[in-house]
Amino acid sequence: MRVLTVIGNRPQFVKAAAVSGPLREAHEEILLHTGQHYDDELSTIFVEELGIPRPEIELGIGGGSNTEQTGRMLEALGPLLASEAPDAVLVYGDTNSTLAGALAGAQAQVPVAHVEAGMRSGDRTMPEELNRILTDHASDLLLCPSQVAVENLAIEGLGARAELVGDVMVDVAELVRPRAAKDSGPLEQAGVERGGYVLATAHRAANVDDPERLARLAELLAAVPDPVVLPLHPRTRARLEEAGLLAGLEESGVKLLAPLGYPAFTALLLGAKAVLTDSGGVQKEAYLAGIPCVTLRDTTEWVETVDLGWNRLVDLDAGKALEALQEQPSGARPAVYGDGRAGHHVVAALSPLAG
Ligand code: UDP
Secondary structure, three states: OEEEEEEOOHHHHHHHHHHHHHHHHHOEEEEEEOOOOOOHHHHHHHHHHHOOOOOOEEOOOOOOOHHHHHHHHHHHHHHHHHHHOOOEEEEEOOOHHHHHHHHHHHHOOOOEEEEOOOOOOOOOOOHHHHHHHHHHHHOOEEEEOOHHHHHHHHHOOOHHHEEEOOOHHHHHHHHHHHHHHHOOHHHHHHOOOOOOOEEEEOOOHHHHOOHHHHHHHHHHHHHOOOOEEEEOOHHHHHHHHHOOOHHHHHHOOEEEEOOOOHHHHHHHHHHOOEEEEOOHHHHHHHHHHOOOEEEOOOOOOOHHHHHOOOEEEOOOOHHHHHHHHHOOOOOOOOOOOOOOOHHHHHHHHHHHHHO
């Protein structure tokens, strides 16, 4: 079978790292990078460190509004699907690249498989939530990371297309964790002691594109009494710079870093006292690593992390965030996101599509 995989940003590199290996053992894969987040340095790091194949096709489509970006991707993907003639299209997660890949596949009548299907935050103002819903409805095979995701799909009448495979990010986290746990290099470079700092990330449109919320975010980070390590997403760096908030943040003791490769980021996660984030993937990685997470949003699609007591949703309320950072979760961490072999389960589930 010939599978066209569409990826476009950082978390999708991580997800593809779990699937591409097993997929290429059984089938032919054409990896297509839309360029949604084009950062050559970061792409190279992910390719080298996680062993992802170099994309066979790069579209170089980044920037613009969500609508423009998705439109330009669709325009490019239509003819490519005709010339490459894949047997299936594989998409991951909830980005514009995910939606464009799924819709272009459906329109070309090529079966579409969606990895990380069924995730819902319940907040339709999030661009990612719209992408999740629309991608699931356009796809033929819905590969779910958790039982809750399977149930969400059943509620929307999509139960027959759903299959529980586990979360592909767990595969990668488990693979990288043993070495990252011993690597104190990233902690030394950031100038922090194991267990004595908070690792932060922020890049959601709702937190960084609105100047008023961006200022609240900066105030919240500055108010944390422990050292805060903040590897800055390019979008967040640009917004903080535009708003003149970057220098103040640094002066308040927040350690600003460039975006990190996955193993270095994992090393910092494992050494942290707690995590402060608006990232989807990082909430889950904190849960897997047993690091308390405080989420800078008022909803999450990774509901299990909250229900099991390892994640607190505080939006941008600094008081609540500081309080939540003091709490020590005591609950168990059952394997709600699969057995660490989701990549293999994805490939097994894809095979019938060749039909
Ligand atoms: N990540 C990374 N380097 C960083 C920050 C994050 O490798 O400096 C990884 C992180 O471990 C996770 C993924 O990037 O696997 C999450 O990506 P992001 O927060 O951009 O997206 P989201 O999960 O919110 O869609």
